[in-house]
Amino acid sequence: MITFENITKTYGGKTHVQALKGISLTINDGEIFGIIGKSGAGKSTLVRCINMLEKPTSGKVIIDDKELTAMSDSQLRAERKNIGMIFQHFNLLSSRTVFDNIAFPLELIGASKEVIASKVESLLELVGLTDRQYNYPSQLSGGQKQRVGIARALASDPKILLCDEATSALDPQTTQSILELLKDINKRLGITIVIITHEMAVIKAICDRVAVIEGGVIKEQGRVIDIFASPTSETMKEFVKSVVNMELPQGIRKLGVSDQPAPDRDMLVRFRFKGLVTNEPLVVNIARKFNLDVSVLYGNIDYIQDVPFGYLIVVIMGDMEAQAKAFAYIKTQPIESEVLGYVPRTH
Amino acid sequence: MSPELIKLMIQGIEETLFMVSVSTIIAAIIGIPLGVTLVITGKGHILENRFINQIFSTIVNIIRSIPFIILMVAIIPLTRLIAGTSIGTTAACVPLTIVAIPFLSRLVETSIRDVDFGLVEAAEAMGASPLQIIRKVLLPEALPTIINNITVLIVNLIGASAMAGAIGGGGLGDIAIRYGYQRFQADVMLATIIILVIGVNLIQGIGDFASHKKNKK
Numbered sequence: 001m002i003t004f005e006n007i008t009k010t011y012g013g014k015t016h017v018q019a020l021k022g023i024s025l026t027i028n029d030g031e032i033f034g035i036i037g038k039s040g041a042g043k044s045t046l047v048r049c050i051n052m053l054e055k056p057t058s059g060k061v062i063i064d065d066k067e068l069t070a071m072s073d074s075q076l077r078a079e080r081k082n083i084g085m086i087f088q089h090f091n092l093l094s095s096r097t098v099f100d101n102i103a104f105p106l107e108l109i110g111a112s113k114e115v116i117a118s119k120v121e122s123l124l125e126l127v128g129l130t131d132r133q134y135n136y137p138s139q140l141s142g143g144q145k146q147r148v149g150i151a152r153a154l155a156s157d158p159k160i161l162l163c164d165e166a167t168s169a170l171d172p173q174t175t176q177s178i179l180e181l182l183k184d185i186n187k188r189l190g191i192t193i194v195i196i197t198h199e200m201a202v203i204k205a206i207c208d209r210v211a212v213i214e215g216g217v218i219k220e221q222g223r224v225i226d227i228f229a230s231p232t233s234e235t236m237k238e239f240v241k242s243v244v245n246m247e248l249p250q251g252i253r254k255l256g257v258s259d260q261p262a263p264d265r266d267m268l269v270r271f272r273f274k275g276l277v278t279n280e281p282l283v284v285n286i287a288r289k290f291n292l293d294v295s296v297l298y299g300n301i302d303y304i305q306d307v308p309f310g311y312l313i314v315v316i317m318g319d320m321e322a323q324a325k326a327f328a329y330i331k332t333q334p335i336e337s338e339v340l341g342y343v344p345r346t347h
Numbered sequence: 348m349s350p351e352l353i354k355l356m357i358q359g360i361e362e363t364l365f366m367v368s369v370s371t372i373i374a375a376i377i378g379i380p381l382g383v384t385l386v387i388t389g390k391g392h393i394l395e396n397r398f399i400n401q402i403f404s405t406i407v408n409i410i411r412s413i414p415f416i417i418l419m420v421a422i423i424p425l426t427r428l429i430a431g432t433s434i435g436t437t438a439a440c441v442p443l444t445i446v447a448i449p450f451l452s453r454l455v456e457t458s459i460r461d462v463d464f465g466l467v468e469a470a471e472a473m474g475a476s477p478l479q480i481i482r483k484v485l486l487p488e489a490l491p492t493i494i495n496n497i498t499v500l501i502v503n504l505i506g507a508s509a510m511a512g513a514i515g516g517g518g519l520g521d522i523a524i525r526y527g528y529q530r531f532q533a534d535v536m537l538a539t540i541i542i543l544v545i546g547v548n549l550i551q552g553i554g555d556f557a558s559h560k561k562n563k564k
Contacts, residue, residue, distance in 0.1 A: 108475050
C-alpha cells in the first residue's frame with residue numbers, strides 16, 4: 001500500500017512554484033491506480049514522490065509501513081529496487097542492446113551472469129521481444145522500446161510499477177497493446193501499477209481507481225466506473241467528456257427543445273447505464289405496453305472494466321398521456337433516466 | 348634531401364609523437380574525470396556541489412584563457428621542477444599536458460551534459476549509486492563523443508607541439524622553423540607540412556571511425 005500524507009512540493013528559486021499543495025492519497029496493493037491531469041497539474045511530480053526522484057518539501061510517503069521520506073540515500077536506493085518505473089520517452093541506454101538494457105538493474109545489484117541470463121530471457125518472453133534481444137534501441141519501434149522499458153522495470157521483481165505518461169508518445173494501436181501488457185502484468189504478477197496520464201482513454205482502458213489532479217490538488221478520486229458515471233469536479237467532467245459524450249447532439253437541440261409537454265411534441269428521454277441493471281428489453285416494453293413508437297436518437301455504450309456503461313437518448317412518440325405513463329413505468333425500472341425535454345413532432 | 352635530413356625528419360616525427368602521446372594520455376586520465384565532475388556537481392545533477400563546481404570551473408577557465416606560447420614560458424619554473432629541465436622534448440610535455448587537461452575536460456563536460464538526463468533519472472529510479480551512474484550510464488552513453496573529443500585534442504596538441512619547438516622542445520615544428528624558415532630550406536618546410544597534413548588526416552579518420560563504430564544511436 002502506498003500512502004501520501006499531506007505531501008507538498010515547492011520548487012525554490014525566485015519564482016517559487018508550489019507544484020503540490022497538500023496531497024493525501026492511498027493506493028492499494030494490486031490495483032491499477034490512475035492519476036490524470038493536464039500538463040503542469042503536478043502529476044509527474046506526484047509520481048516521482050513515490051520513488052523519491054523528487055523529494056517532497058513536507059509530508060510523508062509511506063510504502064508498506066516504511067516511510068520513504070525519512071530514509072537515507074542508501075536506504076532509498078535499496079527501496080527503489082522494489083519500485084519499477086517506465087517513462088514517456090523510454091529512457092533506454094542507446095549503447096546497450098535490448099538484452100543488456102533489461103539486464104541493467106540486475107547488474108546494479110551484482111547478480112551473476114547465469115541469474116541475469118535466465119531472468120532476462122523470461123522477461124523477453126513476457127514482453128514478446130525474444131527475437132529482438134541483440135538489437136539496439138535505435139533499431140526498435142516506439143512500442144517495442146516501451147516493452148523493453150517494461151521488461152527492464154520488472155527485472156528487479158518490484159512490487160510497484162510507476163508509469164509516467166508511458167503511452168503518450170505512442171500511436172493508438174500501440175498504446176492499446178502496451179496497456180494490455182500492463183494489465184496482463186498486473187493480473188499475473190499482482191504488481192500495483194500507478195499510471196500518470198493526460199488521456200482519459202488510458203484511465204478508461206485499464207484503471208481500477210482514478211484521481212484527478214489540478215493545480216497541485218486532488219480534485220476528485222474514486223472507482224473509474226463511478227467517476228465516469230457521475231463526475232463531480234469540473235476538471236473530471238471535462239476529462240470524462242473527452243471520451244464519453246453525454247451531451248444532447250447539436251442536431252436535436254436545433255429542433256427546439258421545450259421543457260413543457262404538448263400534444264404535438266414527443267418526449268426526449270436519456271437513459272444512463274451503469275452495470276447490468278436489467279434483463280428486460282426496456283425499449284421494446286415501452287412500445288408494446290403503451291402503444292408508443294420509440295426511436296433511438298443517440299447512444300454511446302461502452303465497457304469499463306467489463307461493466308457496460310453509457311447513455312442512450314430516445315424519443316418516445318405518441319399520445320401525450322401515454323408518454324407520461326411510459327415515463328412513470330420507466331421510473332420503476334432499475335435504470336437511471338431523465339426527461340430532457342419535448343421536441344416538435346415532425347411526422 | 349640528404350640522408351641526414353631524412354634522419355632528422357624521422358627523429359622529429361618521433362619527438363612529436365612522444366609529446367602528443369604523453370600529454371594526451373595524461374590529459375585523458377585527468378581531464379575525463381574532471382569533465383565528469385564539472386557536470387555531476389552542477390545544479391540539479393547527481394552530486395550537486397556548488398563549491399567544488401566553482402573551484403574546478405575557475406581553474407579550468409584560468410588555464411584556458413592563457414595563450415599557449417605565453418603559458419609555456421610562464422610555467423618554466425614548474426616545468427623544471429617536474430621534468431628536471433626546461434628544454435627538450437620531455438620538458439615540452441609539461442606545458443602541453445597542462446593545456447590539454449582543461450581543454451579536454453571542457454569538451455568532455457559538454458559530451459556528458461548531452462547525455463539525456465532521463466537516462467540518469469531512470470538509473471536513479473532503479474537504485475543506481477552515483478558511481479554506477481557515471482560508470483554505466485554517463486561514460487558509455489557519451490563514449491562516441493568522447494572519442495571525438497580526444498581526436499580534437501590530439502589534432503590541437505600536434506599544433507601546440509610545434510610551438511614547443513620555440514623553447515627547444517624538438518619535434519616537427521622545431522625542424523620546420525630551424526631548417527625550413529631560418530635556413531631557407533623550402534624542401535624541409537614542404538616535407539614537414541606534408542607529414543603534418545597526412546598525420547592529422549589519419550588521426551581524424553581513425554577517430555571518426557572509432558566514434559562511429561561505438562555510436563549505436
